[in-house]
Amino acid sequence: MNKTRSKTPKESIKKHFLLFMGPVLAAFIIGFVWPFIQGIYLSFCKFRLIKDAEFIGFSNYGKAFSDASFRYSFDYTAVFAVVSLVLINVLAFTVAYILTQNIKGSNLFRTVFFMPNLIGGIVLGYIWAMIFDGILSRYSTSILLETKYGFWGLIILMIWQQVGYMMIIYIAGLQAVPDDMIEAASIDGASRSQILFRITIPNVMPSITICSFLGLTNGFKLFDQNLALTGGQPFIIQSDGSAIKTTEMMALNIFNTFYGSNKSATGVAQAKAVLFFILVAGLGLLQLAYTRKREVQQ
Amino acid sequence: MKKKLLSVFLCAAMTMSLFAGCGGSGSAATGTDAGSTDASGDAEAVTETAASGEGSVYWLNFKPELDETIQELGKKYTETTGVPVKIVTAASGTYSQTLQSEMDKSEAPTLFVVGNAAGVKDWADYAIDLTGTKIADELSTDAYNLYDETGKLVSIGYCYECYGIIVNPDLIEKAGHSMDEIKNFEGLKTVAEDIHKNADTLGFDAFSSSDMDDSSSWRFTGHLANLEYFYEEKESGAKWEECPASLTGKYMENYKNLYDLIINNSLTDPKDLANGGHDAEAEFKEGKAAFFVNGSWEYAAVSGDVPNATMIPYYCGVAGEEKAGLNCGTENCWAVNANASEADQQATIDFMVWLVSDPDASKAMVEQLGIMPYKNAAESSNGFLNDAAKYTADGCYVMDWATNYQPNVDDYRAALVAALNQYNADQSDANWDLVKAAFVDGWATQYGLANAD
Numbered sequence: 001m002n003k004t005r006s007k008t009p010k011e012s013i014k015k016h017f018l019l020f021m022g023p024v025l026a027a028f029i030i031g032f033v034w035p036f037i038q039g040i041y042l043s044f045c046k047f048r049l050i051k052d053a054e055f056i057g058f059s060n061y062g063k064a065f066s067d068a069s070f071r072y073s074f075d076y077t078a079v080f081a082v083v084s085l086v087l088i089n090v091l092a093f094t095v096a097y098i099l100t101q102n103i104k105g106s107n108l109f110r111t112v113f114f115m116p117n118l119i120g121g122i123v124l125g126y127i128w129a130m131i132f133d134g135i136l137s138r139y140s141t142s143i144l145l146e147t148k149y150g151f152w153g154l155i156i157l158m159i160w161q162q163v164g165y166m167m168i169i170y171i172a173g174l175q176a177v178p179d180d181m182i183e184a185a186s187i188d189g190a191s192r193s194q195i196l197f198r199i200t201i202p203n204v205m206p207s208i209t210i211c212s213f214l215g216l217t218n219g220f221k222l223f224d225q226n227l228a229l230t231g232g233q234p235f236i237i238q239s240d241g242s243a244i245k246t247t248e249m250m251a252l253n254i255f256n257t258f259y260g261s262n263k264s265a266t267g268v269a270q271a272k273a274v275l276f277f278i279l280v281a282g283l284g285l286l287q288l289a290y291t292r293k294r295e296v297q298q
Numbered sequence: 299m300k301k302k303l304l305s306v307f308l309c310a311a312m313t314m315s316l317f318a319g320c321g322g323s324g325s326a327a328t329g330t331d332a333g334s335t336d337a338s339g340d341a342e343a344v345t346e347t348a349a350s351g352e353g354s355v356y357w358l359n360f361k362p363e364l365d366e367t368i369q370e371l372g373k374k375y376t377e378t379t380g381v382p383v384k385i386v387t388a389a390s391g392t393y394s395q396t397l398q399s400e401m402d403k404s405e406a407p408t409l410f411v412v413g414n415a416a417g418v419k420d421w422a423d424y425a426i427d428l429t430g431t432k433i434a435d436e437l438s439t440d441a442y443n444l445y446d447e448t449g450k451l452v453s454i455g456y457c458y459e460c461y462g463i464i465v466n467p468d469l470i471e472k473a474g475h476s477m478d479e480i481k482n483f484e485g486l487k488t489v490a491e492d493i494h495k496n497a498d499t500l501g502f503d504a505f506s507s508s509d510m511d512d513s514s515s516w517r518f519t520g521h522l523a524n525l526e527y528f529y530e531e532k533e534s535g536a537k538w539e540e541c542p543a544s545l546t547g548k549y550m551e552n553y554k555n556l557y558d559l560i561i562n563n564s565l566t567d568p569k570d571l572a573n574g575g576h577d578a579e580a581e582f583k584e585g586k587a588a589f590f591v592n593g594s595w596e597y598a599a600v601s602g603d604v605p606n607a608t609m610i611p612y613y614c615g616v617a618g619e620e621k622a623g624l625n626c627g628t629e630n631c632w633a634v635n636a637n638a639s640e641a642d643q644q645a646t647i648d649f650m651v652w653l654v655s656d657p658d659a660s661k662a663m664v665e666q667l668g669i670m671p672y673k674n675a676a677e678s679s680n681g682f683l684n685d686a687a688k689y690t691a692d693g694c695y696v697m698d699w700a701t702n703y704q705p706n707v708d709d710y711r712a713a714l715v716a717a718l719n720q721y722n723a724d725q726s727d728a729n730w731d732l733v734k735a736a737f738v739d740g741w742a743t744q745y746g747l748a749n750a751d
Contacts, residue, residue, distance in 0.1 A: 048398075048420060048421075048423075048424075049398075049401055049402050049424070050402050051402060129573055130573070130575070133572070133573045137569065137570055140569045140723065141569070141723060142569070142570075142572040142573060142719070142723065143573070144572040144573060144716075144719055145572065145719060145720060145723050231712075232712075233572075233715075233716050233719065234716055234719065234720065235712070235713055235716035235717070235736075237713060237716070237717050237732045237735045237736045237740070238735070239735060239739065240735075240739050240742070240743050241713070241735045241736055241737075241738065241739025241740030241741065241742060241743045241744075242713070242739075242740065242743045243709075243712070243713035243716060243736065243740070245712075245716075256709075259394060259395045259398065259708070260706065260708050260709045260712075264750065265747075
């Protein structure tokens with residue numbers, strides 16, 4: 001009797017999984033898989049409207065590769081992603097570590113640190129642009145006038161927004177570190193920093209994997225905040241009058257290409273988007289494989 | 299093993315989230331119209347309840363300041379005729395994005411705006427030939443219509459406008475000057491600089507703020523820039539019929555004259571213009587500034603507070619500019635979607651005819667827009683357009699909208715804004731050279747890009 005009872009739910013899940021998964025699966029295919037396939041197809045086309053796309057082969061990819069602004073935005077994005085990845089994770093881990101040390105009011109702190117994450121990127125971008133300009137205008141400049149202001153401004157914004165989120169993941173990881181291990185280490189005479197680096201960090205490696213993966217891909221995919229904070233300004237006006245947008249990241253570059261230029265640019269933007277996907281997916285997987293090797297299996 | 303499987307599953311789930319970034323450029327458009335549809339909630343409800351057999355109208359409007367008026371008119375039209383009308387207004391500066399994404403939908407706009415040469419290039423294939431239609435018969439002039447290279451009437455002007463410098467004559471007199479002094483750049487400069495110098499004692503300044511954010515920068519990268527294009531065009535002896543491949547930049551000095559005057563004799567320090575946040579219209583309305591660079595569509599907004607407001611031409615130091623008039627032209631041109639059903643096209647044209655011929659409807663339109671070049675449209679009471687007519691009557695030349703030929707207009711203007719930001723922060727010759735590069739060389743570059751295969 002007992003045996004059949006315990007099996008029933010499993011069997012019924014098998015039977016009815018479509019009922020539960022169906023809606024999500026359908027939404028996923030309609031909203032995700034199908035547009036993705038269509039997007040890949042469109043990268044080989046010339047089109048103004050999607051419904052009358054004309055197949056032209058690989059030439060969009062050639063144009064995407066030879067676009068100096070795309071290459072520039074790749075470099076800029078890569079630097080940004082790495083810097084933000086490191087800073088966000090170090091800070092998030094630090095905050096999480098402090099807040100797991102039985103501090104009074106740590107729940108309040110956790111809530112406050114997490115809250116920026118609930119605000120949308122566009123809003124944040126405009127608010128921070130005002131904050132930065134409020135300060136910079138005292139020095140007769142603006143975040144739109146210097147590439148370095150735009151870069152560090154975006155870093156500060158992202159740290160403010162992301163640290164709370166990553167902190168939650170780290171807190172979960174830190175709380176799962178077995179107390180007896182730490183106790184044993186301290187009885188054996190390990191110092192605080194030894195405990196941190198030899199026991200705590202190896203044990204929270206899964207959290208670090210997740211956080212660094214999220215940090216890296218977030219850095220690469222960043223769009224809203226970039227658009228709202230600087231929109232790519234300042235530009236370097238070259239001698240032929242064309243402009244390199246010095247704070248334009250890859251996603252914004254793709255967006256600007258798609259909407260900014262002539263009829264054939266939509267396909268080029270689509271090709272850029274496919275390249276962008278390959279790049280981000282590849283990087284993410286590489287990074288995942290590397291960090292996973294360092295995880296401790298408990 | 300179980301754990302490994304779980305983590306593989308988790309990482310697959312996460313990888314999937316990357317797809318979002320990639321599909322973005324195709325589907326990002328849905329995000330842009332979210333902001334623009336807010337005003338159309340009522341109109342959409344109308345669409346749903348009405349009969350679907352007889353055709354309907356969907357107008358994608360590009361002028362936010364017109365939205366309120368046409369939403370009302372749309373409702374009224376539905377009430378009297380039963381034809382559903384949906385009107386969506388694109389947020390400021392996002393019209394071309396919104397158009398692109400809306401046109402791809404199955405319920406695409408039946409009526410949209412193709413206002414310049416670049417628009418014709420992009421959208422001619424999707425517009426019907428309006429030659430001989432009922433709306434074309436209503437026109438009183440052909441001057442504001444746009445044709446493609448095959449001679450197809452792609453879009454049809456529904457109003458024309460003018461821009462220049464809006465002046466509050468009362469403040470000029472308060473400052474001890476008179477409007478008669480302002481007949482050329484020298485006169486304008488003397489008055490503006492004098493007002494700015496004495497701004498503290500007068501309680502008002504010469505020019506209102508010239509912000510460089512999206513909601514305001516077009517006044518300088520689009521409109522003010524017209525003086526350079528126009529004088530080049532004038533010098534060439536013939537009206538531009540298509541976008542020239544390059545500019546000479548001969549009148550950049552004149553653009554600089556007026557631009558410098560505007561930013562340096564203003565309420566706002568030029569260094570604070572980059573991110574915007576000032577309300578130039580309010581500054582002018584509240585009597586804090588005597589000059590306001592804008593167009594005839596502002597008449598309805600400012601004439602209540604500044605009943606004597608008048609508009610003067612862009613005086614910029616060109617020889618013979620005492621005979622200059624206002625910048626007259628339009629970007630307000632209607633095109634009808636060629637892919638819409640015949641019933642929808644017919645309903646749309648009927649709606650257009652109603653807008654330009656019904657006494658009440660055309661009156662409401664005219665009050666917002668200026669003059670409508672149609673036989674049966676209401677007379678305009680727009681003071682600025684009357685100013686424009688007066689200049690013409692006095693034998694002054696009209697500065698036509700050569701600006702409408704700006705190639706790849708969004709990119710071109712974005713580069714110009716960036717260069718002007720640098721210049722506003724530090725008015726050095728080197729920075730002006732950047733502006734020149736964006737203005738003159740940028741034209742040729744963007745022309746090349748726009749005409750590439």
